[in-house]
Amino acid sequence: MADKTVLEQLSYERLPAVLVSATLPDDVPFGDDPLEELSALAETAGLQVVGKLYQKLAQISPRTYIGSGKVEELARLVKNSEARVVVLDNELKPAQQKALEEACGVSVLDRTELILVIFGQHARTRQAVVQVKLAQAEYELPRLKNLWSHLERQRGALSAVGGAGERQIEVDRRLLRQRIHHMKDELEQIMRRRQVEVSRRHELFQVAIVGYTNAGKSTLMNALTNEGVLAEDKLFATLDTRTCVWRLPDHKVLLSDTVGFIRNLPHRLVASFHATLEEVLQADLLLHVVDASHPSATEMVLAVEGVLKEIGAGDRRVLMAFNKIDRVQDQPALTHLHSLYPDHVDVSARTGAGLENLRRRVQEVVEERETRVDWTFSAGNGRLLAYLKQHGKILEMDFEGDSVRVKALIEPRYLGQAAAMRDGKPA
Ligand SMILES: Nc1nc2c(ncn2[C@@H]2O[C@H](COP(=O)(O)OP(=O)(O)OP(=O)(O)O)[C@@H](O)[C@H]2O)c(=O)[nH]1
Ligand SMILES: [Mg+2]
Incomplete structure (x- = not known):
């Protein structure tokens, strides 16, 4: 996960960004410029694109995703363009993200993380907010350990605090899992309320x-x-x-x-x-x-x-x-x-x-799917009305005196039975 403060700045500051595209031989080309879509995503997130870098890869480099020569080129471009953030149009493993951040000296985001940023900026309702937070937390979970071991390496004290670090990761993970659990619960509750609305509309x-x-x-x-x-x-x-x-x-x-x-x-x-x-x-x-x-x-x-x-x-x-x-x-x-x-x-x-x-x-x-009926019958024929509601979709219903005019759609297989009810014949 890139530095939180950088992510928070994205919404209101036009942070200068360098975009990177790495394509593999099997990738289906998407337009003339492989970075066109990522540019639009970056602009939407509030970034200012100051540089672009492309690489055709024979295979992904396990350590840095892009090749080592490209990493150096990227670091130079970041420096010269004074970029504050790098965005890769690919999904990065946590370790690759960290390695690139070390090489460039700025935060590195992958495509998923950028989309999560936009989702976070655009979420309005409680449901959208919780859904986005849930996706963010799930993105963060596998990255926790990496962040920690990176810190330890920096301090050069891996052996001294190794045990404490391990426990800290477990605590962080457990807290994050708890948050994920709570958010899933809340979403389920929201969904249950919605379900009621949806079934009411089902006509x-x-x-x-x-x-x-x-x-x-x-x-x-x-x-x-x-x-x-x-x-x-x-x-x-x-x-x-x-x-x-x-x-x-x-x-x-x-x-x-x-x-x-x-x-x-x-x-x-x-x-x-x-x-x-x-x-x-x-x-x-x-x-x-x-x-x-x-x-x-x-x-x-x-x-x-x-x-x-x-x-x-x-x-x-x-x-x-x-x-x-x-x-x-x-x-x-x-x-x-x-x-x-x-x-x-x-x-x-x-x-x-x-x-x-x-x-x-x-x-x-x-x-195509339904037969349309436009029937007028006695308003006392509640059985027919109920049948039409159950097996068809009422489009319009007008009471005229003691009769009712119903326009409805009904699947052909229920039509015979409904017509019999209307005509007062036994089913
Ligand atoms: N020229 C032209 N522009 C259009 C037309 N329909 C939509 N647009 C523009 O396309 C842009 C995107 O429109 P939206 O309706 O927000 O697109 P959307 O599919 O709802 O997008 P998201 O909610 O972001 O997924 C806006 O700038 C619209 O004005 C059209 O028929 N002609
Ligand atoms: Mg829309």
């Missing part, structure tokens, strides 16, 4: 917006519902799921905005955001929003599909929404995406282009 068809970070998910949610959720040109602007009612031409459905995905999302983070992603797992339809104007759109789509599989939502019905169509330059690339994903709509959340089409397409999906 409506649920659509969850998913997609790569910065794809325009929140902007789209706002354009469709006037909900006024936060949308910014920042990575991970949204950390909480927000759900609201979305009115389609003939239906009312629930629309949820969710946390953005990113490639190489660390497993720990995926796990700690499970609660937030619960909405995705319960959705009837996933609206996968893609920044179609991005040169790496296809890789982003694949990364999102990877995360969906990982959280157990790989088999969900998906409608692709190719967003930011207003600024697509590379028409052949878009045509290629169209051919890969025939079930798609082109939209611009900014200009509103394609939104009507999107509403219609989602409505079609809703109707």
Whole structure:
């Protein structure tokens, strides 16, 4: 874990930073500049990028991740650019992180830690705060020992205080494990309360917006519902799921905005955001929003599909929404995406282009699954009303005198029984 004070400064000070990319032969290229995404992450976190360093590695160096010649080059670059922090676009082992810090004389963060910093800055609700703290604590746990032995080495007193050091590590670990335990408990409680809300809402068809970070998910949610959720040109602007009612031409459905995905999302983070992603797992339809104007759109789509599989939502019905169509330059690339994903709509959340089409397409999906009924029957027929509620989704219900008019969606297999109840025939 990098120096805590450095992490705290990130949010309000434009600390100068050097970014490092090390690519292995099997890495899939992601855009022209391998550091483009890390730059955006760094900017979002509040860092000021003052230098970039690239290395193509045949294999990872166990001690410093990058090769020893590169370490020297990095140390020079840090010195010359007066950088205060180094960020590597890879996941570092604790010992590698320490070795690099010693060589450069400044804090070294890896990609995971930078994402954790951003999450920490953007967490608003109690649930998001606890989830982020949990992920941070789990990141810290395996790094505790290393910090300690590093201190001991510095003092050159390993043999003298070895026993005391060992005990101190155990104490630190136990305290951290306790904190992790408490946070998991608290999350579970929050989830139990949410579960009640979710099951109350269960009567409506649920659509969850998913997609790569910065794809325009929140902007789209706002354009469709006037909900006024936060949308910014920042990575991970949204950390909480927000759900609201979305009115389609003939239906009312629930629309949820969710946390953005990113490639190489660390497993720990995926796990700690499970609660937030619960909405995705319960959705009837996933609206996968893609920044179609991005040169790496296809890789982003694949990364999102990877995360969906990982959280157990790989088999969900998906409608692709190719967003930011207003600024697509590379028409052949878009045509290629169209051919890969025939079930798609082109939209611009900014200009509103394609939104009507999107509403219609989602409505079609809703109707595909269910039969729509528009029945008027005696308000005293509570049995039918209960049956429709249990096996279908009530869209509208109006009492007119002693009769009731119900518009509902119902799965075809329940339709016969419901119709019999309406017509007063024995089941
Ligand atoms: N040109 C253009 N820009 C858009 C469009 N939709 C969104 N944007 C911009 O893209 C940026 C990101 O939008 P958000 O809606 O915050 O993206 P998000 O997917 O919710 O991002 P996270 O919550 O950070 O994962 C903002 O600057 C938006 O104004 C669009 O259709 N066209
Ligand atoms: Mg958002």
